[in-house]
Amino acid sequence: MNDDTLTMSICRDDILQLFNLEAKRIDSFEIRPTLFNELEIHVKLSRCYQTCPCCHNKTNTVKDYVPKKITHSLLHSKPTYIFYNARRYRCKICGKSFYEENPFTHEKARISALTVYNVIEEFKSPRATFSDVAARYHISTTSVINLFDQHVSVARKTLPRYLCLDENYAFKYDKSNYCFVLVDLLTKDVVDILPSRKKLDLLRYFEAIPLEEREGVELVVSDCWKTYRDVAKKMLPNSKFVVDKYHILADLTKRVDRIRIDVMNENYVKISAKELDALPPDKKAEIIQKKHTYYVLKKFNWLIHTNHKKKKKRENGKIIEYYALDPNNEKKYNYALSKFLNFYDLYDLVYHCDPRLTEAVELKESLVRFYKQSTYKNAKHNLDEVIKEFEESTLPDMRKYASTLKEWKKGIIHSFIPIDSPVPRTATNAIIENRNKLIKDIKRGGNGFRCWPRFRNRILFALNSESTMHLNPIKKEKQQDT
């Protein structure tokens, strides 16, 4: 149904409702389509007794009329305007003159209350941009931004029991390159977002929150960033600090990969087929071996980082589960290696191509096993074993990693504390990754936010399930404190 048939087929009372009007309150009401594909609504409200805002005397003495044009974007395909002669009354007692109450707008606004509500609601979506919304509601981008500033000012949420901390590169403010994000682990709501992650700024921020509220935080989850640990220890006195397990594993994965790249580069040879053929057989075999090593490390390195989980694929219309590394999987001919192989065989080649890589991958598997098999009770004992393995490694980079594990030992052990949630689980920062992605979406849609309070409100409004708009415009001074 298009807008025209919609307009035709609903009866007058329904139309009045769309304009927030009751039949008894109006003298006349008329819809006029214009030549420019616009819709004009001409309306006159009934004259009635009004209460003087000064002395509360009742009066129906009319002073004059002021013509008003109000944008009322009811239909996305047509700009719609309400034309109405706003009546001004005069109080006979105190002499004050004032506008009649009208159902369309707040005081002097030129955009209807319903339009304002609809415009603001659009920003519940992280992907909405000021310019798209402006086009949809037939108002200027500047007006949309002003409406947003006037109606949205979201207070920070109460600190939750389980608090996730992270930084985000989305906004450059002052001298800080990162903003700091606080997320409720259970509800996924963004508790607050700050323009800096510097220690002094964070201490000052938490200091302003009543101690009683801060004492309610039980777990603080973050990556290996000392500032967060120090701030949590000082400002959230009852909290235990948890290091996110994915950051710990990702750090090790990076180190293993550096070893993989070193081995790969050592095996790089540039030689033509002709030159290769001219070599003596033992030298030739050696070069071919190097080429194969380089090839598998370049092309199949992902096999050493795979998580050994069952994967799903569709075959003949059926979804079947399989392990990528199942030795019984079908073998396919590989031209570079001149052999039939499956992923299990390729994994074996990657794993055994150099003793350094074998050792690094073994250590990594050891840490993965630690996370899979430990509980809060035995995590300390198991972690000590893992640290010993790393300390005894022949690889300097892996020995260095032992110090990382030692440095964050408490936080790693705390990551096994079971949290109070309907499904048994432990605390990780996995949800914050998703929040950060949405924050980047908002940043991208913002045409370069330069005003921090607006950026902050935009994020809290879109990412908090319970955030609401202010029905009446917020007074300027009030907005500046936030």
Ligand SMILES: [Zn+2]
């Ligand atoms: Zn009066």
